[in-house]
Amino acid sequence: MTFPIESVREHFPALQRQLNGRTVCHFDGPAGSQVPQMVACSMSDYLLNTNSNRSAPFVVSQESDERVEAGHSALADFLGTTDTGEIVFGQNMTSLTFTLSRAISQTWQPGDEIIVSQLDHDANVSPWVQAAKDAGVTVHHIPVNLEDCTLDQTAYRDLLSERTKLVAVGYASNATGTVNPVKKMIAAAREVGAITFIDAVHMAPHRRINVTDLDCDFLCCSAYKFFGPHIGIMFGKRRLLESLPVYKLRPSPNSLPGRWMSGTQSHESTCGAAAAVDYLANLGKTISSEATDRTSQLDVAMQAISEYETELSEHFLERMTKIDSLKLWGINDPNRWGERVPTFSFTHDSISPQEIATQLGERGLFAWPGNHYALPFTEAAGLEPEGTLRVGFLHYNTVEEIDRLVDSLQDVLQQ
Ligand SMILES: Cc1ncc(COP(=O)(O)O)c(C=O)c1O
Incomplete structure (x- = not known):
């Protein structure tokens, strides 16, 4: 079954927010996800x-x-x-x-x-x-x-x-x-x-x-x-x-x-x-009517989420490899997707994560600059004090949003 992305997004009112006439994109999930209506x-x-x-x-x-x-x-x-x-x-x-x-x-x-x-x-x-x-x-x-x-x-x-x-x-x-x-x-x-x-x-x-x-x-x-x-x-x-x-x-x-x-x-x-938890279980129920208790519904939902997120990662990295001025920190081998979740940290030789994130933010694309409190890593990698530009995907993100992100990144880096 294809992932029910349209119905997933309908649960999250925040994903409809507009900025300068365009719908915003949340790539800030690692710092906190958006909330479905039923939680509120x-x-x-x-x-x-x-x-x-x-x-x-x-x-x-x-x-x-x-x-x-x-x-x-x-x-x-x-x-x-x-x-x-x-x-x-x-x-x-x-x-x-x-x-x-x-x-x-x-x-x-x-x-x-x-x-x-x-x-x-x-x-x-x-x-x-x-x-x-x-x-x-x-x-x-x-x-x-x-x-x-x-x-x-x-x-x-x-x-x-x-x-x-x-x-x-x-x-x-x-x-x-x-x-x-x-x-x-x-x-x-x-x-x-x-x-x-x-x-x-x-x-x-x-x-x-x-x-x-x-x-x-x-x-x-x-x-x-x-x-x-x-x-x-x-x-x-x-x-x-x-x-x-x-x-x-x-x-x-x-x-x-x-x-x-x-x-x-x-x-x-x-x-x-x-x-x-019930929101995720309901997603599992929508995907498989054979999942009848909450535990098996969660099994189905999380498996579907993981597969969908892998598709997002593949699409993103395929496009990102064309931007060679950004360095990706972490696994970039599609044969090793099982060893990562769709959270990506980048650095650029001359433009700071803060500057890139600010410019993306003005375009309605929300990504996070800094050390993300993962200080042991940024210290070990010599990335203090600026840290990285972090882009994270969740199961409510789409391929279209990722295309917009990559296009905007290209634009920001060229200016
Ligand atoms: C991996 C990880 N561990 C721990 C924390 C801290 O969680 P909390 O904000 O619930 O204290 C965070 C928050 O960003 C995190 O990403």
């Missing part, structure tokens, strides 16, 4: 009809509880666990990671080691580095191969030892689009008894995630990158979530998941995140 409706419905704090003995609070629990259930399906207690919501991925690093690091001793990577967003580096400093623990950084922007797997194996307590690595890079072989990396970490933490923020809108299949201990994502509102989600294995010494208030629950969800949460955002 779910949030406003929560606020207008079932707005209450948790666990009171009256009807509105009970309805609010049901909706929040449905949120845990939707995200459990999205991430591939059957245990809704393993789904923790929080302000965003960064805050959840700081909470976790503060808890895990209490179990570390001087002489222990942890491993982070040069291809990660700093939200999966600094929380660990700062906790390691407090605990007197050594931090190793897996180096990035700059020719294709992949992590050096031999170096990773060499860094692992029985002293390794934690491996924190990204599923996909928000700077270069590289997909790391996390399943293998998790298995290797497990052999030495290390806890694994996967940052799946950049992977979530592009591919199906299954924490059970990955066998990771923790995994984080953020709903605003996969068509939901600004809220973070953390999966953790029950055994660890129950036993780790989390900082919490005395009256707050000690059971899961409440033990990790300090203070009053954004219940409306929990509803919005669940609606984003």
Whole structure:
């Protein structure tokens, strides 16, 4: 079946916005996706009809509880666990990671080691580095191969030892689009008894995630990158979530998941995140009537999204290779599409990413300049302080939008 791009786009009112008589194009998905109508409706419905704090003995609070629990259930399906207690919501991925690093690091001793990577967003580096400093623990950084922007797997194996307590690595890079072989990396970490933490923020809108299949201990994502509102989600294995010494208030629950969800949460955002999962499941249902439960609908949707995005990548790179003044950072071999998602970083010898992005923005084409907080990468690549021009595609982008982008890039660079 061809991808139902027209009906997909109808769900996103923001994609109709006009600037100077032309429809705008969002290539800024890596910084945050647009939102389907049903996500906004779910949030406003929560606020207008079932707005209450948790666990009171009256009807509105009970309805609010049901909706929040449905949120845990939707995200459990999205991430591939059957245990809704393993789904923790929080302000965003960064805050959840700081909470976790503060808890895990209490179990570390001087002489222990942890491993982070040069291809990660700093939200999966600094929380660990700062906790390691407090605990007197050594931090190793897996180096990035700059020719294709992949992590050096031999170096990773060499860094692992029985002293390794934690491996924190990204599923996909928000700077270069590289997909790391996390399943293998998790298995290797497990052999030495290390806890694994996967940052799946950049992977979530592009591919199906299954924490059970990955066998990771923790995994984080953020709903605003996969068509939901600004809220973070953390999966953790029950055994660890129950036993780790989390900082919490005395009256707050000690059971899961409440033990990790300090203070009053954004219940409306929990509803919005669940609606984003349901939006994707509905897409799967539209594509295959044989997919009857949410899990299989998500399987179908994410497979279709990944195939459609591969078509977009192929088209984009075929046209981009003709612009030889731009350097692409990352995988450009069509035989290796499985190792990347459609996020592309470029630099130009004399025109800064800021300047190119500003000129594109004036034409209604939204791309992002800078280091994208993937500071370990931009430092390793010698790209500070300007970073890269980042162009990211999501399943609501089209070949026509990409043609407009490439034509405008040619125009901007020639001027
Ligand atoms: C790969 C990656 N990890 C982590 C983050 C931080 O996520 P949050 O904004 O939810 O803290 C981002 C945000 O851009 C990201 O792209």
